[in-house]
Amino acid sequence: MKKEDIIFSDWHRWLFGTAPPAFTGEVAVRALLIFVVMLVIVRLLGRRMKAVTSVSELAVILTLGAIIAGPMQIPAAGLLPSVVVLVALLGMHRISNRLAFKYRRVELVQQGDAALLVRDGCLDLPAMQRQALSQEQLFGQLRNESIAQLGELRRVYFESNGRLSIYKLAEARPGLSVLPSADAPPAATDGLAPGQQACATCGHVPVLTDHAGTRCLRCGDENWVPAVLKKTAPK
The missing domain is CATH 3.30.240.20 (bsu07140 like domains)
Incomplete structure (x- = not known):
């Protein structure tokens, strides 16, 4: 956006941004779809995610928030790439948990010690x-x-x-x-x-x-x- 495009009294930009008003309804549908995908991903991540029991789980939660922000609000962003990233994140989390279970050093790096x-x-x-x-x-x-x-x-x-x-x-x-x-x-x-x-x-x-x-x-x-x-x- 250029400097001259920023007009204080431009209420259309205040309410809808640079997207057309029709995108408002699409945002609701995008949010619903992302919400359903997130429920599935968090469920597959395991019960420990509900309590955020370690640094690695907290990092996953923050990453999930960053991933879903774009597809819900940016018209040019598609849903499929974000779903692929979510699935990849799930795979990385499963692999890291398996390594932590098998190797004590990996567990200490991920979660720390008492x-x-x-x-x-x-x-x-x-x-x-x-x-x-x-x-x-x-x-x-x-x-x-x-x-x-x-x-x-x-x-x-x-x-x-x-x-x-x-x-x-x-x-x-x-x-x-x-x-x-x-x-x-x-x-x-x-x-x-x-x-x-x-x-x-x-x-x-x-x-x-x-x-x-x-x-x-x-x-x-x-x-x-x-x-x-x-x-x-x-x-």
């Missing part, structure tokens, strides 16, 4: 940095799982699908609160652990035999907050 973020109530800061996950982002996800403090946790894994797998201790220990800093620690049995401090950076709670001055033995920081105790409810 990362250990919390070990025995303490944050693994290097692992969080590699995953580009901040402390507040992790704490927000833990709050969604009704976790009040890190002392409840034995292991927390960051799965390749972006979800957390949480394994709790049988009996909670004093730990760093995951509540927002503006909020006070909970009261009663879920309140402060008397006389114990937690590192605000990694969650380490020192014992009497620890001797490192004011520095945390795990991360070397000097930012301390009162530890929180949450007792595990009886089963």
